[in-house]
Amino acid sequence: MIDNIKVNVKNILEGIPENIMLVAAVKTQSAEKIISAIDAGIKILGENYIQEAEEMFKVVGKRVKWHFIGHLQKNKIKKAVNIFDMIETVDSIELAKNLDNKCADINRIMPILIEVNSAKELNKSGVFPEKIIDLIREISVFKHIKIAGLMTMGPVTENTEEIRPYFKLVKNLFDEILALKIDNIEMRYLSMGMSDSYQIAIQEGANIVRIGTKIFGARLYK
Numbered sequence: 151m152i153d154n155i156k157v158n159v160k161n162i163l164e165g166i167p168e169n170i171m172l173v174a175a176v177k178t179q180s181a182e183k184i185i186s187a188i189d190a191g192i193k194i195l196g197e198n199y200i201q202e203a204e205e206m207f208k209v210v211g212k213r214v215k216w217h218f219i220g221h222l223q224k225n226k227i228k229k230a231v232n233i234f235d236m237i238e239t240v241d242s243i244e245l246a247k248n249l250d251n252k253c254a255d256i257n258r259i260m261p262i263l264i265e266v267n268s269a270k271e272l273n274k275s276g277v278f279p280e281k282i283i284d285l286i287r288e289i290s291v292f293k294h295i296k297i298a299g300l301m302t303m304g305p306v307t308e309n310t311e312e313i314r315p316y317f318k319l320v321k322n323l324f325d326e327i328l329a330l331k332i333d334n335i336e337m338r339y340l341s342m343g344m345s346d347s348y349q350i351a352i353q354e355g356a357n358i359v360r361i362g363t364k365i366f367g368a369r370l371y372k
């Protein structure tokens with residue numbers, strides 16, 4: 151099991167260009183497994199759950215960077231800003247404002263990505279593509295969070311090629327926003343692609359990929 155994780159991480163790292171940041175999506179995984187992934191070269195952990203992250207942070211600490219990739223509830227923001235180096239899933243002005251307040255309290259500036267609901271799925275988080283520029287302009291005035299790029303999940307499909315148009319759409323948005331040169335925002339990171347779709351995402355311009363299953367095997371939910 152542990153040996154597999156090391157081989158998986160090495161294979162993924164060897165197969166992607168050096169400028170691509172690999173985030174290990176660690177939800178539900180044990181400390182032992184996560185540490186073996188770190189030993190094999192993982193430098194960023196992606197967590198969906200604050201409580202899990204707190205427990206893992208006690209074990210792993212600052213050896214790696216921490217990205218939040220889940221749905222952030224208001225009552226967990228204070229904890230989140232103490233652990234994470236980037237919040238990848240900001241999709242509303244309310245969340246941005248609350249994050250800004252909590253970051254101001256501890257006097258830090260948090261890099262954030264705006265999550266795009268690229269397939270406009272009603273049951274999913276993320277902002278619709280046509281709303282994103284207005285949202286970014288509104289968020290750009292906050293002093294303690296800084297927009298650093300975009301993130302998207304893409305729709306769940308059997309045929310991963312069907313995700314490509316959604317990745318293309320988000321890359322186009324990324325370029326469009328970059329060209330606007332809005333004050334206090336950067337379009338540096340484009341986080342798209344998971345185990346089944348990261349190669350397609352990289353072809354379409356992603357520079358952060360978030361991979362769980364292909365590193366750790368299938369998740370066992372308790």
Ligand SMILES: *Cc1c(COP(=O)(O)O)cnc(C)c1O
Pocket residue numbers: 175177198219220303343344345346360361362363364
């Ligand atoms: C779980 C998760 C991933 C990784 O998914 P895999 O298919 O296991 O690679 C990526 N991004 C987010 C936001 C996730 O929740």
